[in-house]
Amino acid sequence: MPKDSGIGASSKRREDIRFLTGRGVYTDDITLHGELHAVMVRSTVANGKIVSVGTARAETMPGVQAVFTGADFAAVGGNPAGWLINSRDGTPMREPKRPVLAHGKVRHVGDAYAAVVANTYEQARDAAQAISDDTVIEELPAIVNMAAAVANPANRVHDEIPDNVCYDWGWIEDNRAKVDAAIKSAPHVTTLELVNNRLVPNAMEPRASIGEYFPGTGDYKLTTTSQNPHLTRLLVAAFVLGIPENKLTVVAPDVGGGFGSKIYHYGEEALVLAAAKKLHRPVRWTAERSESFLSDAHGRDHETKIELASDLEGNFIAIRTTTLANVGAYLSNFSTVTPTFLHGTLMAGPYKVPNVYVNVKTVFTNTAPVDAYRGAGRPEATYSIERVVDKMCRELNLDPFEVRRKNFLTTDMFPYTTPVGLVYDTGNYQATLEKAVQLADVAGFEKRAAASRAKGRLRGMGLSTWIEACGIAPSHLVGILGARVGLYDAATVRVNATGNLSVMVGAHSHGQGHETVFAQIVSSKLGVPESSVEIVHGDTSKIPFGMGSYGSRSLAVCGVAMDKALDKIIAKGKKIAAHMLEAAEGDITFADGKFSVAGTDKAKTFGEIAFSAYVPHNYPLETLEPGLEETAFYDPANFTYPAGAYICEVEVDPDTGRVEVASFTCADDFGNVMNPMIVEGQVHGGVGQGIGQALLENAHYDENGQLLTGSYMDYAMPRADDVPFYTVDHSCSTPCTHNPLGVKGCGEAGAIGSPPAVVNAVIDALHRAGHKIDHIDMPVSPSRVWSAMNA
């Protein structure tokens, strides 16, 4: 029987009511008394020396209140990288300053070098155009291609960085020689060069920020589209503007999707705060979609050579990769860890592969910054491995299902230390694979292929067995690896006198349904109705602290913090109950919302205990404080390791090269599942994005650094008729061993596991039809497929 409330129930989402009736409050929906409008002035060239910024005419235009340029922020700090990566030779990465507004040089199309604040949006826009027209920028050669960027020291994105390399990272460097030797002596080596295409995250709500300054107290408030308001507060306060942290409140109200792009602090947030301070009026800014394309952090953009060494039966011996990773013009907050520790540490996959070595050179180019996008590094690793395994199977004439079975870690091997430094705590990769095989009806493939042939289509099947590390992360570990922050999370559970609860969580919900799921957990744990629990998030003045939502960490880290705070509530409740029931504390049990004296029918309800805590007339005041509110911080002991098996079937139209996804099957192990409906929705969304990456999406810069795919007319977003219904299963669950909820995280799985399944299916379809095509880079567009078939 499906449950109807609490943990494990598909509780309907409470937040839906406001979203379905138009009553959500997103940043741009907020109007403030006396507000002014900011418009950014952005570079139209990829690389250029700013000769002069023409502000004079704009300053006199109607409605203009202030004009800002890079010079206004030259004396304040910059937007920092959150993670220090050292190169193979031990030298620290190169960290150019990322100013609020570009100063001296512009480094990508869309790089903001000035801003106008005016009474109306239209006035600000007109003045911004005037600045753009009156500004002199001497265009320099654009550095777009990564290989050329590294090879040609004459052209520099940052004058102080001669080869445009941020770092040259090896993982694990000490194993390099051993891996080289293993590959050299292996019976077979499969080599594949591939591109992990650059993507634009495209949360449907464009970024927006409102700055306020309260001259009476010196307080600032930033309302912004953020996945992690506390991190934004820290960055703005401590690194960029130098505002005391306790003078800045950051609120992220309803946020319309993030997918990574709203983790980071952006210059516009600092700009609206500085402008509000200067003008003593609220200042708002909302991106147009064209600005989002040019200035949101993009994702992926790796060029990789991967080698897989094996014996002739397909037993893996070694994996070695060499990657150029594009970081764009500046270091966005997580940009340095994404291609390194979020990528290289996953390069063993779910397999027994004794030797692995990963080399990543991260390169500056005159393009928008690149950072974590749904999956962040792990899709790149999974794609490389699963594509090269597929190629190996073909070279050695082996069955791709059998090769996975043969190389999977087995359940008796956990905890398992990988050759790339992770400790997988638990898993059952065989179970998810067999489940996917059954759900996808692999046995019936030939029949479906014949039916496709009969209508002139080429059918293929592709498999991907993926693993990820999420729930970032143990702070002591990431600290050793270069993180400049801790990655715990926090929650406060406040039981009100009347027995209902306000629960303040550090995780931020921008589509994930935390208001519903977190309430389910509280309800189950305390035996109170879900409806009596209010989840509060997204406001630094209300919640204790938090590192926000990304990396599938909300439940596995913040959910566990909340669980621990609930434990403290129960522990205090027992003390109160012992006093009221005149029993020893050790004799009090708590179940189904009741504190009872074991072995008797003496009991107090949760509500009675809460009331007593606030009206402490019969209360152990000598030994216990009144009130019932507890906070917990939780720093996980390890990452969590969701894993699964995805099977995709495609039909290729040989006349046009168009690929249609005929079916997509997911069998995932997310550990314990709190709300199946929401978990399935997360997988659907991730797979939709993965199919988009595999078949449709590409952020393409031309050789001058102009983004050719800068709108929905040119950037192919997946639409309803580009995708099928998905078959999704999460029944093969091995609960996480190191958090009390047994949860692993499901937010990124779909986007990680799906691209290689799609591409493997296309290659399979082509091979079955006699086209010996080893690889087509993503997006596997009709023109690429047709060209490969007709080469």
Add this chain to the structure above:
Amino acid sequence: MTKVTMTVNGKSVSAETEGRTLLSAFLREGLGLTGTHIGCDTSQCGACVVHVDGKAVKSCSVFAQDVAGASVKTIEGMANADGSLGVIQQAFQDHHGLQCGFCTPGMVMSAAALLAENSKPSEADVRHYLEGNICRCTGYHNIVKAVMAASGQDVSALAAE
């Protein structure tokens, strides 16, 4: 500035407009109806879809002055008279057809227009009709399911979950 009057969600309303004021701006800024969202600047995302005289229209692609006198319906006008969710809205909640909610108003308005034209759309009909509405969160699975369910079709067997 020109005063424009129209009927929005059954009420006669007026606001001052410039020639360039879009219907979307008229609704959001003039009337405070912020349920209609702006997701793009090229009339492609569909977050801003409203009904003008019963037809689905991208409100970012129409000038307010051009629809003076028209009857406009927005997401704020879709609930039942007692405030409970309308059939399509309820189906979206029941089938988890929304996550961040940003595309949702446009999706619901497009779905309503589809169902007015085609009371029992097939999966292909729904997918085709919603081509002009982009959702980044749901992978469309539950949106298509919700729209079919709202038309009274049994969706329990549409895809294994």
